[in-house]
Amino acid sequence: MTGSDSPTVDLRATLRAATDLLRAAGVASPRVDAELLTAHVLDVDRGRLLVVDAIDAGQRDRLEGLITRRAAREPLQHIIGRAAFGPIDLAVGPGVFVPRPETEALLEWAVGECARHVPAPAVVDLCAGSGALALAVAASVPDASVTAVENDPAAWTWLLRNAGETTDAVRRRITTRRADVLDPDAIGDLRADVVVSNPPYVPLGASLDPEVVDHDPAVALFGGDDGMSVIAPMIDVIAGILRAGGACGIEHDDSTSDAVVAAFEASGAFTDITAHADLAGRPRFVTARRVTDDPGSAGTGATDGARGHVQG
Ligand SMILES: C[S@@+](CC[C@H](N)C(=O)[O-])C[C@H]1O[C@@H](n2cnc3c(N)ncnc32)[C@H](O)[C@@H]1O
Structure with a gap:
């Protein structure tokens, strides 16, 4: 699921670490937010994460940047730039x-x-x-x-x-x-x-x-x-x-x-x-x-x- 030349990173472990970080920062829904930010980086629906095993190092770095912003309590919707309503x-x-x-x-x-x-x-x-x-x-x-x-x-x-x-x-x-x-x-x-x-x-x-x-x-x-x-x-x-x-x-x-x-x-x-x-x-x-x-x-x-x- 990643570029062939790029080292890959285990997605489950990355998600677990991101969730732990957000939980420690007091984010109310750490797992959901970690998944939504990952889906945003990969440009897929959140449900598609089930079939993704690994991400490349570039995607991991970008995700880390977004998780850091969310851990600083920037709203998820500001980071993604979109909000669903009805x-x-x-x-x-x-x-x-x-x-x-x-x-x-x-x-x-x-x-x-x-x-x-x-x-x-x-x-x-x-x-x-x-x-x-x-x-x-x-x-x-x-x-x-x-x-x-x-x-x-x-x-x-x-x-x-x-x-x-x-x-x-x-x-x-x-x-x-x-x-x-x-x-x-x-x-x-x-x-x-x-x-x-x-x-x-x-x-x-x-x-x-x-x-x-x-x-x-x-x-x-x-x-x-x-x-x-x-x-x-x-x-x-x-x-x-x-x-x-x-x-x-x-x-x-x-x-x-x-x-x-x-x-x-x-x-x-x-x-x-x-x-x-x-x-x-x-x-x-x-x-x-x-x-x-x-x-x-x-x-x-x-x-x-x-x-x-x-x-x-
Ligand atoms: C709680 S937000 C609601 C925005 C939107 N209706 C929603 O549900 O997401 C309240 C909005 O009212 C605007 N507002 C506050 N006082 C106002 C006024 N006197 N006249 C017009 N808009 C006002 C604010 O700028 C803000 O955008």
Whole structure:
């Protein structure tokens, strides 16, 4: 499996050593990361490693360099330059938040919600970052048109890159807007059936892994002392964007589910306020529906029916 002139190195032993190094460095999934970095160096799928016995010295040296970076707690996705999210794969690196698997629960909700708004649901992704939610919704819902809103200059560059590199079928349904999601003058003209947002929500002072605190941008992470400094004011902006009967889902810190429910209730513009847990059972996002006066439509039309409830 290696170049004929190059000395070969036993892959199993190399993987064991790499795994031990990553484990000692405190990496949460050392074996998986070692395999993914090896697969990256060999330019094969991780599953193909089963049929590789040896690598050449050049590949070993390159792998050692990547393992050293990972042991220094650089995110795996920055080293590889890609992050998987739902049905898509995004370019990521310094300056943009790495999409997380737990946000796929919000993606799943948004795709299901789009089915209620046929044909051609209008979707807005507030705080779009790399474009993970916006592009994954567009890839999953073939008739959805999606607007991705992001304000940070570095994240904006990654968003444009990912929107540009997607398929033609997705690209023609994506609109990007560089704007502050808290500024109604900048985004108040948008109209949506579905709003999704994974905003900055970590309370200041929270304890975070080095991969997060040293590499995800602070503007993507922190939501003030209580984690609500973006979410709370954003809810009023969302109320102005959503069509009657439309719905929004906002991801939040696992300590702020009640606060997000309360913020939706306080707005008076929403009903069906529901707290959702992620696959690990942690409170992860809250959904709510814009009230409508149409009794045949999804909402109740009564804000006193807008009590929050919890859904696993
Ligand atoms: C947690 S990241 C989420 C990125 C992406 N939605 C995801 O799930 O991977 C939050 C993003 O919100 C952006 N952001 C923070 N405050 C913002 C604001 N006021 N207006 C627009 N974008 C903002 C940050 O730059 C960052 O890209």
